[in-house]
Every structure is written in structure tokens, then in C-alpha cells.
Amino acid sequence: MHEVGALSPTAFLVSSAIKVIAVFTVVMVTVAMLTLLERRISAWIQDRLGPNRVGPFGLLQPIADGLKNILKEETLPAQASRFYFILAPMISIIPALITFSVVPFAAPLPTPWGLVEMVVADIPIGILFIIALTSLGVYGIVMAGWSSNNKYAFLGGMRASAQLISYEVSLGLSLIPVFMVVGNVTLPQVVWAQQEGIGLWFALPLGLSFFLFVISAFAETNRLPFDMPEAESELVTGYHTEYSSMKFSMFFIAEYSNMLTASALMATLFLGGWDIPFWKGDNMVVVAPGVVQGAEPHVLKTLLTLLSFAVKTAFFIVLYMWVRWTVPRFRYDQVMHLGWKVMLPVALAYVLVIAVTILVLDSIGLPYGLGYGLVLTAVSVAVTAVFLFIIDRDRVISGAAPRPERVRVRRPAERALVVEGEPRAVPGYARVPAE
Amino acid sequence: MTTLLWYIFAALAIGGGVGMVMGRQPVASLLSLVLTFFSLAAIYILLEAHFIAAVQIIVYAGAIMVLFLFVIMLLNLGHDYRADLRGLAWIVVGSVSAGVIGYMLSRALTTEGAIVDQGGAEMIDAALRNHNAVGAIALPMFRDYVVPFELTAVLLLVAMVGAVLLAKRRV
Incomplete structure (x- = not known):
């Protein structure tokens, strides 16, 4: 226990205001840079150069894009319902920017005025706040599609509503094992459980949850291979077909900040958040205002953990982009099939298995610690193996190894060989008589 | 501050409810109802019931209403619905419901010793x-x-x- 001292009410207000402004600025600047990063990565994957003319390495490209979007003409399609058309981008950008506020991004910072927690708002419902707000973000997309008076936009909005509701179920269910192991829903507690409580990052003891969460998060943020609401080759650009200038840009900012928050969440829930691996010096949690349990807080530790958090988040962002430029888009029925017939039953069964494991471990009296985490890891690996090799058997998920179809296409080719010159014995076909 | 917020969200909730009933298009009605649910969740938070507020938004505003929205958009409803809301039967049903709600409200407002007073x-x-x-x-x-x-x-x-x-x- 380390007593640093609680903030006075005035200091609390000032520090909160500073955190709000700082986090908002960092998120907005990061989102702008992400648009550049996306284009550079896509260029790299497709063996091009990408935007590299504006500033060094094209770093000023986002500013040029922003200026262009502000100066462009605003359009309002004929017969569109004006109120909802203007409201839609706002509805989709507000939840996207607010959700980052409950993510802890570094170890608590000791200051002369008291201990400052490095999270904008540590509210008691924690991640449920994020799920609630992201589920409101879909109204922006649906409203945009509906109010545009355009059939492509309308189809995009409808697909968005069906897709988001399907994957929200498995997203929520994939989080339940995490809550059961931690015993709380606030994200600082989740980080603490991975540092000291279990001592393992949850990607190991709750591996299947990790995969389910990553896939659902891809679908929830409308990123390829789940970008059905905007599928360019089918729907022009889907729900924002009729939008121009800054209104279009707001949808864009919403998409990228959703992606940023989802990456930060994956890092926090399953890769230890701001935890630095194999180092006990950063394991701390705020138990009461100004009181820290675990290691002693220090300014340098805050900076190092901030770096660790940034690296983990960046990893998932690059993963998002890597997948986008590698994997083709799903068909609509495949999206629904995966969501309802694969993800949902697997997530439900996994919740059951983890609940039973926790009940058994608690009743035989295994102490909550590393051993507990290792048993859960073993159970998770076993469940994943059962799913992949016994239940699924290559039907949904299979490797990139050669498929048996290749054998079938060889037959006609062999028959063709028979006609010219040397007759060859091909099993299953009659021998062609020589001239 | 809390009282001011309460009045704002209560007004929004009632406004959303009225908008839901008066809306000309089904989708607009539905969006008004979402506003009502959201304002109710905000009122729950003012009452320190954070979890109920989160569940209110996740289940009602986030799941059930999106499902309704999908059904309305899929079936393209809303061309011949006004006939349902006309006529004597509607007036009778409406007045009876309003009477019941008014009675319950008057009881709730005049009853002494609500839960809040007993250390809730x-x-x-x-x-x-x-x-x-x-x-x-x-x-x-x-x-x-x-x-x-x-x-x-x-x-x-x-x-x-x-x-x-x-x-x-x-x-």
C-alpha cells in the first residue's frame, strides 16, 4: 500500500479537464494519422508508394484532406429528410469519440497535488458503458441510409442494422468470461487482474474469447471483411453515398476512432492494457482515492506504461489494416451464417465451460493466482482444439493448404493428353485406338 | 445541477414519447422512442443506478429498437397505417389509458414516505x-x-x- 494523497475537489476538476482535452486531442490527431497510415499500408501491400508528396513521408496529407473537405460544397439530396440527414453524422461521431473515456491508458501518475488516475472517467460500469454507446452508434448509420432517399444508401443502412445486432450478441458473450474471471467490469480492475490477480494476459487463459472478441470487433466497426454497409462494389459507398464535405468526413472520423477504441479495448482486455510484461515494478491499482496497492507509482513508470499501451494498440490497428488489404469481403449470407450459426453457439458454450471451470476450481479451493490461470489456459486450449478438430472439421475455418478439389480438375487434363500421340493408360477411361 | 439535468432529460423523454405517437413516418417514430429510452437511461444514472442504465441502453435502445428498425425498413411499412388510429375506438382506448396513467401518477405523487425517504x-x-x-x-x-x-x-x-x-x- 502506498499513500500518495487524494486530489482536492478543485485539483480533481482541473486534472479531469486536462485529461479530457489531452485525450480528445490525441484521439483526433491519431485518427487523422490513421487515415494516412491506412493509405500507406495499402500502398505497401499493393506494391505502390501511396501519398508521399505533401510534407515529409506525406505526413501533412491528413491536413490537406481536412482542408479540402471543409472547403467542398455541401450537398443535400432532393427529397431527403433534412433533419435526420444532418443529425446522422453527429449521432455516429459522438459515441465514437466518447467511448475512449473509460479506457485506462497508463499507470497512475503521482503529482504534488495528489494521485491522478490515467483514465478520463473510471465509472462503476466500465466496459458496459462502451458497449451501450457503440450500440447507439448504429443509429447514425441507419439514419444516414434512411434519410438520404437513395436505394444504395438505404440498403447499406439496413445491412448495418442487421450486421451490428448480430455481432453485438457474440461481442457481449465473449466478454462474459473476462468479467467472470475478474469479478468486476471496470477496466482498471481488468488490468490489475492480468498483472497480479491471475498474472497472465487474458489472451492465454481466455484464448477463445480473445478470438471471438477480435472477430466481433471487426464486424462492429464495419471493417473489411465485414464492411457490408458500404461495400463499394455493390452499393457505391453504402450509407454515406449522398454525403459530401465535412459530413462525409465525420463518418470517416467516426469509423477510425471506433477502430482506435476497439484496438485499445483488445489491448486492455486481452493483452494486459498498459502492463509491461515480465516486470513487477508497474503492477499497481488504485484502491481508494490517493491510495495505491502494489508497486510505488512514479512519473517514469507512467510514461513507460503509456508507451506499452501505445505499442499494443498500434499492433491491433496495424492488424486491422493488414486484414483489410488482404482478405476479400464476405457475402451477406456468409456474414449472417458466421454470426448466428458459428460465433453465437461457440461463445455461449465457452461461457458455460469457463463458468463450470471457475466453479470447480473455487470449490476445490485452488487459490486465485498463476495456477488458476494455467488451469484456465489448459481448458481454453482444449476447448479450442475440440472446436477446430471435432466440431468444425474445416467447414468454416480451414488452413491455406491445398484443397482436394485440385485432384478433380486433373482428370479432364489427363483425358486431353490421350488424344494427341502416345495413348496412355488412364484409370477409368477406355483406351483410344492408335491410327 | 442534478435537478437541472433531471428536468432536461425528463423533458426529452416526454418529448420523445410525444414524437413517437405523433410521428408521420414509422422510422421517425421509432427514433423518437430511442430518444425516450436514452433519456430514461440518463435519469437512471442520476439515480446512481449505473448498471440499470447500461442495460436499458444495451437491451432496449441498442438491441430491440435496432431489430424493430430492421423489420420496419425490411417490410417497408408505413403506407396505410393511419386508418388504425382513427375512429371512436381509438378515442375510447386513449381516454381510458390516460385516465389510468393519471390516477397512478396522482397516487404516486401524493403518497407519503416513498422509498427515497427511508434511506434508499x-x-x-x-x-x-x-x-x-x-x-x-x-x-x-x-x-x-x-x-x-x-x-x-x-x-x-x-x-x-x-x-x-x-x-x-x-x-
């Missing part, structure tokens, strides 16, 4: 401190009221089986 705020604080936001709801639900909870679950299951059965007969 302290009870909530203690529950939040001892367990967390989820535990404060989950413990009574799964320990003291487990039978009603399970009965509700069975009721929902029956409704779901019934819906599947009805839909299957059509095919």
Missing part, C-alpha cells in the same frame, strides 16, 4: 461499495429472487419457441 440512497451506496455495480444487482437477483428470475426466463423461452412455431407453419 444510503442502501444503494452501501451495496455499490460492498459489491460492485453488477454485483449489487446480481446478488439479490440470483439469491433472493431466483425463482421469479427463472420463471421469467422460461416465459421468454416459451415465447421464442411459439414464434418459431408460428413462423414455420407459414412456410
Whole structure:
């Protein structure tokens, strides 16, 4: 226990205001840079150069894009319902920017005025706040599609509503094992459980949850291979077909900040958040205002953990982009099939298995610690193996190894060989008589 | 501050409800209803019931309403719905409902000794401190009221089986 001292009410207000402004600025600047990063990565994957003319390495490209979007003409399609058309981008950008506020991004910072927690708002419902707000973000997309008076936009909005509701179920269910192991829903507690409580990052003891969460998060943020609401080759650009200038840009900012928050969440829930691996010096949690349990807080530790958090988040962002430029888009029925017939039953069964494991471990009296985490890891690996090799058997998920179809296409080719010159014995076909 | 916020969200909730009933297009009505649900969730947060607020948004505003929206958009409803809301029957049903709601409101506003006066705020604080936001709801639900909870679950299951059965007969 380390007593640093609680903030006075005035200091609390000032520090909160500073955190709000700082986090908002960092998120907005990061989102702008992400648009550049996306284009550079896509260029790299497709063996091009990408935007590299504006500033060094094209770093000023986002500013040029922003200026262009502000100066462009605003359009309002004929017969569109004006109120909802203007409201839609706002509805989709507000939840996207607010959700980052409950993510802890570094170890608590000791200051002369008291201990400052490095999270904008540590509210008691924690991640449920994020799920609630992201589920409101879909109204922006649906409203945009509906109010545009355009059939492509309308189809995009409808697909968005069906897709988001399907994957929200498995997203929520994939989080339940995490809550059961931690015993709380606030994200600082989740980080603490991975540092000291279990001592393992949850990607190991709750591996299947990790995969389910990553896939659902891809679908929830409308990123390829789940970008059905905007599928360019089918729907022009889907729900924002009729939008121009800054209104279009707001949808864009919403998409990228959703992606940023989802990456930060994956890092926090399953890769230890701001935890630095194999180092006990950063394991701390705020138990009461100004009181820290675990290691002693220090300014340098805050900076190092901030770096660790940034690296983990960046990893998932690059993963998002890597997948986008590698994997083709799903068909609509495949999206629904995966969501309802694969993800949902697997997530439900996994919740059951983890609940039973926790009940058994608690009743035989295994102490909550590393051993507990290792048993859960073993159970998770076993469940994943059962799913992949016994239940699924290559039907949904299979490797990139050669498929048996290749054998079938060889037959006609062999028959063709028979006609010219040397007759060859091909099993299953009659021998062609020589001239 | 809390009182001011309460008035703002109460006004929004009522405005959303009125908008829902008066809306000309089904989608606009539905979006007004979402506004009502959202304002109710904000009022729950003002009452320190964070978990109920989150569930209100996740389940009602986030899931059920999106499903309704999908159905309305898919079936393209809303061309001949006004006839349902005309005529004598509507006036009678409307007045009876308004009377019942008015009576309940008058009882609620005049009854002495509401729960809040009997130390409800302290009870909530203690529950939040001892367990967390989820535990404060989950413990009574799964320990003291487990039978009603399970009965509700069975009721929902029956409704779901019934819906599947009805839909299957059509095919």
C-alpha cells in the first residue's frame, strides 16, 4: 500500500479537464494519422508508394484532406429528410469519440497535488458503458441510409442494422468470461487482474474469447471483411453515398476512432492494457482515492506504461489494416451464417465451460493466482482444439493448404493428353485406338 | 445541477414519447422512442443506478429498437397505417389509458414516505461499495429472487419457441 494523497475537489476538476482535452486531442490527431497510415499500408501491400508528396513521408496529407473537405460544397439530396440527414453524422461521431473515456491508458501518475488516475472517467460500469454507446452508434448509420432517399444508401443502412445486432450478441458473450474471471467490469480492475490477480494476459487463459472478441470487433466497426454497409462494389459507398464535405468526413472520423477504441479495448482486455510484461515494478491499482496497492507509482513508470499501451494498440490497428488489404469481403449470407450459426453457439458454450471451470476450481479451493490461470489456459486450449478438430472439421475455418478439389480438375487434363500421340493408360477411361 | 439535468432529460423523454405517437413516418417514430429510452437511461444514472442504465441502453435502445428498425425498413411499412388510429375506438382506448396513467401518477405523487425517504440512497451506496455495480444487482437477483428470475426466463423461452412455431407453419 502506498499513500500518495487524494486530489482536492478543485485539483480533481482541473486534472479531469486536462485529461479530457489531452485525450480528445490525441484521439483526433491519431485518427487523422490513421487515415494516412491506412493509405500507406495499402500502398505497401499493393506494391505502390501511396501519398508521399505533401510534407515529409506525406505526413501533412491528413491536413490537406481536412482542408479540402471543409472547403467542398455541401450537398443535400432532393427529397431527403433534412433533419435526420444532418443529425446522422453527429449521432455516429459522438459515441465514437466518447467511448475512449473509460479506457485506462497508463499507470497512475503521482503529482504534488495528489494521485491522478490515467483514465478520463473510471465509472462503476466500465466496459458496459462502451458497449451501450457503440450500440447507439448504429443509429447514425441507419439514419444516414434512411434519410438520404437513395436505394444504395438505404440498403447499406439496413445491412448495418442487421450486421451490428448480430455481432453485438457474440461481442457481449465473449466478454462474459473476462468479467467472470475478474469479478468486476471496470477496466482498471481488468488490468490489475492480468498483472497480479491471475498474472497472465487474458489472451492465454481466455484464448477463445480473445478470438471471438477480435472477430466481433471487426464486424462492429464495419471493417473489411465485414464492411457490408458500404461495400463499394455493390452499393457505391453504402450509407454515406449522398454525403459530401465535412459530413462525409465525420463518418470517416467516426469509423477510425471506433477502430482506435476497439484496438485499445483488445489491448486492455486481452493483452494486459498498459502492463509491461515480465516486470513487477508497474503492477499497481488504485484502491481508494490517493491510495495505491502494489508497486510505488512514479512519473517514469507512467510514461513507460503509456508507451506499452501505445505499442499494443498500434499492433491491433496495424492488424486491422493488414486484414483489410488482404482478405476479400464476405457475402451477406456468409456474414449472417458466421454470426448466428458459428460465433453465437461457440461463445455461449465457452461461457458455460469457463463458468463450470471457475466453479470447480473455487470449490476445490485452488487459490486465485498463476495456477488458476494455467488451469484456465489448459481448458481454453482444449476447448479450442475440440472446436477446430471435432466440431468444425474445416467447414468454416480451414488452413491455406491445398484443397482436394485440385485432384478433380486433373482428370479432364489427363483425358486431353490421350488424344494427341502416345495413348496412355488412364484409370477409368477406355483406351483410344492408335491410327 | 442534478435537478437541472433531471428536468432536461425528463423533458426529452416526454418529448420523445410525444414524437413517437405523433410521428408521420414509422422510422421517425421509432427514433423518437430511442430518444425516450436514452433519456430514461440518463435519469437512471442520476439515480446512481449505473448498471440499470447500461442495460436499458444495451437491451432496449441498442438491441430491440435496432431489430424493430430492421423489420420496419425490411417490410417497408408505413403506407396505410393511419386508418388504425382513427375512429371512436381509438378515442375510447386513449381516454381510458390516460385516465389510468393519471390516477397512478396522482397516487404516486401524493403518497407519503416513498422509498427515497427511508434511506434508499444510503442502501444503494452501501451495496455499490460492498459489491460492485453488477454485483449489487446480481446478488439479490440470483439469491433472493431466483425463482421469479427463472420463471421469467422460461416465459421468454416459451415465447421464442411459439414464434418459431408460428413462423414455420407459414412456410
